[in-house]
Amino acid sequence: MNNYSFSIFYTSDVHGSLTPDNFGSGNLDLKGLSRLNTFLKSQSDNYLLLDNGDILQGSPVMNYWLANEPHTTSPVNLVMNHLGYDFVTLGNHDFNYGEDILLKYIHDSKSKVLSANILRKNGSHAFAPHHIIKLKNGIRIGIIGAVTQAIPQWEKPDNIRNFDFTDAYDAIRKQVEIIRSQVDCIVVLYHGGIEKDLLTGLPLGRKSSENRGYQIASELPIDVLLTGHQHSQKNGFIKNCLVLQTSHSAYDFGAINLEFSFDGNEWRLNKKTGRIIPMTFFSDLETENLISKVIEKTNQFLDQILVTTDGESLLIEDSFIARLNNHPLFKIVNDSQLWISKAMISAASLPNQITGLNHRISMRDLESTFIYPNSLFVIEINGKCLKMALEKTAEYFSILNDNISVNPSYLHPKLEHYNYDIYAGIDYEIHVSSPIGQRIKNLRYKNNDVSDTQTFTLALNNYRAIGGGDYLMYRDQKIIKEINMTTSEIVIEYFKEHPRLIIKHENNPLILK
Secondary structure, three states, X not given: OEEEEEEEEEEOOXXXXXXXXXXXXXXXXXXXXXXXXXXXXXXXXXXXXXXXXXXXOOOHHHHHHHHHOOOOOOHHHHHHHHHOOOEEOOOHHHHOOOHHHHHHHHHOOOOEEEOOOEEEOOOOEOOEOEEEEEOOOOOEEEEEEEEOOOHHHXXXXXXXXXXXXXXXXXXHHHHHHHHHHXXXXXXXXXXXXXXXXXXXXXXXXXXXXXXXHHHHHHHOOOOEEEEOOOOOOEEEEEOXXXXXXXXXXXXXEEEEEEEEEEOOOOEEEEEEEEEEEEOOOOOOHHHHHHOHHHHHHHHHHHOOEEEEEEEOOEEOOOHHHHHHOOOHHHHHHHHHXXXXXXXXXXXXOOOOOOOEEOOXXXXXHHHHHOOOOOOEEEEEEEHHHHHHHHHHHHOOEEEEOOXXXXXXXXXXXXXXXXXXXXXXXOEEEEEOOOOOOOXXXXXXXXXXXXXXXXXXXXXXXXXXXXOOOOOHHHOOOEEEEXXXXXXXXXXXXXXXXXXXXXXXXXXXXXXXX
8 A cells, every 4th residue: 555645835924024023112022924935845755835814914014015015026926936836726815906906916826716705796606615636646636715705894895896705615515526536635715714613613702704713624625624714823623624724914824744645546644743833943045135126125115203292191001001092192093183184073992912103103103093994983972872773892802800901702712802893072980890882971062962963974993894703783874985095095094184292191991990
């Protein structure tokens, strides 16, 4: 009997981390696809290299490229083509820059895009739903791609106007039915997460259609499921299916080993193992040199000083305390949004982990703080909708050992501090000990109690305006206008108009035990 081993390596949620550069601190981190290339060069046997989406968004290098050199080949394409990626699927954030940038990324890529549940408006597949690879010895490996179907809940409609996103589980199931008899192994590349604990099968987080990995692995006759989106390392089995998930920003990658045997008639998959490997390798200088010029330009751009502030610090030492005590950085965002939108109320959120801003604020500070390319919406709401949204944001807190803490559903299976909002233009109290849905007290606008029928204009980012983070009460509200600027750009313009800001802390909302 002949035996044969074959390796698959995959990345997910790279978010533009092509080199070890940390553009916020100026240091080098143990991350980046240039480190991965050093590992790949050490491999003597053939392998498949896959990416599981969310690679375009999240890096100052990509932001600089988009703003200044979008007519050229993107840094992501230069590096991915150099590493020799074979197949990729798309992530939700890959749609953030619009269809033109997405299609340019695909056009300039040497790898094949797979996605079974992205359709054109005429019902045809926008990309190949699967691909079958035949190795030299006759082994056939089928790869199916898919993305979380929840994209329309988050993405700006114009960015996905030519696409429909169908149920990921159903789309993968149909492809499995087509290719199962044709292959010796099925690998699913799914840009989505896992909705249940691998060991216990107990639900993780809120119930939604966003993550379907457990259902896919437990109910479909597939061999390997490669996941992402949740940024949480996972490596184990669901029934007989090997399941992996990497973290994010190319701090690690997944390695899968498939062991086949040939009995004289056919190949059989006998064993499969997986590892999550940290990116501890030296950075490959050849890869770095491919994008060294755009990195140099990015650093020059980031070093510009925009404004000098006085008063309280805008640095953040603890992300939870920042939210609990209404850190002044929330006020900066809300003040900027109210200034540019002329809305009555503003809602602001911050990314999961940020360092905040120095008194002398540079572009580097802002780019590393406001990492998402969200635009600003102004919507019309009534008091009832406002109260529902405030109750939703109040779910972020819980009581642990008689102290206010973070609701565990915002920590697992995915870190979601960014789904807590602080509002400006109103006064309100959050009573954490009260039942969920009954925590908001003393809601007032200009010193008057807010009624259910009272009408307001609200400035908030597009992710939240279309219901992102389960703020479903906003989804069907009237859109007054869209300001097609990112949070970073809006704050920059605000700073230009207010070059000597005095930072003062405002204790609103009041968060009470």
